Amino acid sequence: DTGVSQDPRHKITKRGQNVTFRCDPISEHNRLYWYRQTLGQGPEFLTYFQNEAQLEKSRLLSDRFSAERPKGSFSTLEIQRTEQGDSAMYLCASSLAPSRDYNSPLHFGNGTRLTVT
Amino acid sequence: DAKTTQPPSMDCAEGRAANLPCNHSTISGNEYVYWYRQIHSQGPQYIIHGLKNNETNEMASLIITEDRKSSTLILPHATLRDTAVYYCIVSNSGYALNFGKGTSLLVTP
Secondary structure (H helix, E strand, O other): OOOOEEEOOEEEEOOOOOEEEEEEOOOOOOEEEEEEEOOOOOOEEEEEEEOOEEEEOOOOOOOOEEEEOOOOOOEEEEEOOOOHHHOEEEEEEEEOOOEOOEOOOOEEOOOEEEEEO | OOOOEOOOEEEEEOOOOEEEEEEOOOOOOOOEEEEEEEOOOOOOEEEEEEOOOOEEOOOOEEEEOOOOOEEEEEEOOOOHHHOEEEEEEEEOOOOOOOOOOOEEEEEEO
């Protein structure tokens, strides 16, 4: 079990720069999720994909945030024109949803910690 | 999704049972109760979930009251490695989880 892999583990960037994070889910999982976690808070749902389709993106924090999963395997989360308030842990998770009525528990990666200076 | 209320922190002696309470008085009929935990510097880890019946797996037991307005997660023999933040989540989607702030459990020697 290789688990959910996220890269990089840490990213330091200057305000105004664009950043991109990568997530590799568990291979047989068809759903992939992005969450954000700020200091002292629990994770906050951002968006999710079923295969390559992005089925929920209304909770992305602003239009500076975008996510893709082009071939239904790995995913990227991009933040454009970063702000200091974007500093957080960005978590990826995956699950197996064989049907509309069943979703297996989420398996999380260990996240990418973003610091915007 | 319904909101949950958990104590901010709890202590437990190693080897004893840890009983973590959660109130979810506004839970609706199709919402499940999920428990995840997060060890420092790691992503959340799934523990257990249930709808109305009590559930048990290799990690823990979940006791849900008959009216479903509260639940208790039981770690039967806590170890130092169980020190973590424990999140009680109510959801009908299973994915857009509202983690809240959870309970910080400290297991002491």
